[in-house]
Amino acid sequence: MAERPSLAETVGAGRRAARVSAAAAAGFYPAAYLLDQPVTAVYALFTPIAFGVLSPVPGPGRRRAATVLRAWPAAAVLTVAGTALAVDTWSAVAGMLVVGFVLTFGAVCGPRLAGTVPGLELFYILACFPPFAPDTLPQRLAGVALGGAALVLCEVAVFPDPPDPPYRARIADTLGLADRAARSLVRGGPPGPGTAGRLRAAGRGLRFSQQPAGSRPTGAGRTDRALAQAGSATRRLVDQLAALTEMRPVPGDLASQELLRGVAAACAETADALRRARPGTGPERIEEMIAQFRASRDGPPGARVPRAHRVLRWQSTVLTVAVSAVTVRTAVDLAYGGRRPVYGLPREQFWYARTSTVRLFLVRLDGNLTRRSVVFQNAMRSACGLALARLVAGSLDLSHGFWVLLTVLTLGRTTAVAAWSAVRAAVVGTLAGALVAGLLLIGAGGATGVYACLLVPMMLIAFAVGPLEGPAWAQGLFTLVVSTAFAQIAPVTWRLAEMRVVDVLTGSAVGLLCGVLAWPFGARAETRRSMAALLRAAAPVVRATTVAATGGGPVDGGGPVDGDGSAGGRDPADRAVRLTLHRLRMAEGSYAQYRTEPSARAHPHRHPDGQGRGLGRPDEDGPGRAREPDYLATLNFASRVMVGAYWLPRTDRSPDLPPAALRWAREAAEEAEAAVLRAADFPPGGIPFRPKPPPAPTPDTPPHVLSLLADVEVWLGALASDLRTGTGHPDSPGAMTVGAEKDTS
Secondary structure, X not given: OXXXXXXXXXXXXXXXXXXXXXXXXXHHHHHHHHOOOHHHHHHHHHHHHHHHHHOOOXXXXXXXXXXXHHHHHHHHHHHHHHHHHXXXXXXXXXXXXXXXXXXXXXXXHOHHHHHHHHXXXXXXXXXXXXXXXXXXXXXXXXXXXXXXXXXXXHHHHOOOOOOXXXXXXXXXXXXXXXXXXXXXXXXXXXXXXXXXXXXXXHHHOOOHHHOOHHHOOOOOXXXXXXXXXXXXXXXXXXXXXXXXXXXXXXXXXXXXXHHHHHHHHHHHHHHHHHHHOOOOOOOHHHHHHHHHHHHHOOOOOOOOOXXXXXXXXXXXXXXXXXXXXXXXXXXXXXXXXXXXXXXXXXXXOOXXXXXXXXXXXXXXXXXXXXXXOHHHHHHHHHHHHHHHHHHHHHHOOOOOOHHHHHHHHHXXXXXXXXXXXXXXXXXHHHHHHHHHHHHHHHHHOOOHHHHHHHHHHHHHHHHHHHHHHOHHHHHHHHHHHHHHHHOOOOOOOOHHHHHXXXXXXXXXXXXXXXXXXXXXXXXXXXXXXXXXXXXXXXXHHHHHHHHHHOOOOOOOOOOOOXXXXXXXXXXXXXXXHHHHHHHHHHHHHHHHHHOOOHHHHHOOXXXXXXXXXXXXXXXXXXXXXXXXXXXXXXXXXXXXXXXXXXXXXXXXXXXXXXXXXXHHHHXXXXXXXXXXXXXXXXXXXXXXXXXXXXXXXXXOOOHHHHHHXXXXXXXXXXXXXXXXXXXXXXXXXXXXXXXXXXXXX
């Protein structure tokens, strides 16, 4: 049974319906009755519908109004282009193909553009149909301006929605919790009851799936990139602190206490900077404390201070917490400090710090310009479907043919199954709506006043109920809206409802055909393929990082993370890091779409903490039901690989490992690489990978070597935990492990 809309969703839909109806009426009635300009009236009616219903722009009222204002020039250009290309069917089809692809593909650059894409496409669709009447272009543009101005005013003045908490405020609140947890660890007392659970819950609350659409920093610009990185690093920070609270504290470890005190101060200062939306003082202080910790935890040079293995692991985990704090602090400074250099930190981790805004957008576009990108696939599917619909409508000379394209636009889905479900519901709703509309047109005849009185109530009901109840209600009620609107512009008969049915059926057939022919299984197969490619790319990075950390060369990955990654680089390790970053972005996009599709709910997997993953509700595993791998754990694994590649090799002195330790590091790296490559096939039963512990220290083993081995051991152990979870091994942990860097659901 479908989940019923919540009270908040119902109220929000009612507010939106009131704003759109008021804006549409404010533009339509004066143009139709005072100015006697039917063309202007049509565009004044559909402009609020385009930006308010077809493209519900996210964010509070003022931000939505600003987005509509910025989108108005594009709407005007598309209206001009559609009017000019309506000269014949083939030119209109070619224009639809280009417009559909460019707008849909360009939406990857940011949530605001993505929110306006269907509405912008509607302006070209309206204008590209016969009659070819360039002399009506001023009236069309006047209608767009009138409807847009009315919508801007209504967004601000008519039942404005309360603003959503910004993402930076959520990060700040989570950092405040981390500050209190770190100070509790410094005091050395037992952690409060439920501290670990609260930390992990706060981290999960930073997932993009838990944020309103208007608050997600998914744009290609520097601020959004930095906030997204700050959010993911904050999640890693609180997960690591949760693990620390569950470990047995080490009494008298002054080095760890001092570093945790610095972490707490950094969290508090960064939270304050986020609340003020201003750059902080920089990460220099916490960086200095990390350097001091690395020196002081090993004792004075030449000392041979024996430390228990649990002490070494505690200190290594404290170090990972501090590294996460540096990442958060630096990312926040970049978000609000603008284009600036990053000194003393892994430049590849903050590659965007000195990159121009134009370059950042080009990198995002170039990284998705591949047939393996779900963004590219969706753009091709949408563009081809709209172009085919325009060709069919033009060839068959359908009256009100733009309804065909509007149907394709509103019923497009990323899987054939979902497309069939939407089409089936839409056809039923349209038939019911057409029957009621036909009876209304027969009963009212040419009584324009009846339609004028019914239009606003019809819009209120349609725009409030349709988005909540699905395609059947949406198509049926919208049929009544367009029937009452067009009956006021020109004489109509009951055959208008018949035309509406024919057009919707035609558009449904085209949309279903595209759903069957173009990537019919959606992102499920692509997600599995991209996850396998990600693991194969990450496998050599694990080995190269271990080698670099234990005495080999550095691992570098500088350059745009959205780029191809397969070319360039100074050595194989550098190229492997760049390729892994690229594969990670592709896998994140595939997984984000996959979690919105029915196949994700039909093949559930359980999150290690017992909660369902993704955008839907928690899923239960039925008896005999096939289980998908835990792809989110795979993303966390790859992100943890990258964090290790950035930070593990950063040491100021040669580790000087004994032969036994070097042999362990080499064997552990090779074993980990082989396990990751096996995991790329997602074998049944998972991968039982558990790295072997380092060799027992000898009296002559230097303390800094023991610390280094513990750092590598903790990192490899965390990778192994993610790998077991991601492949569904029965011995996978029952809770989120330390250091999960990224969650894109």
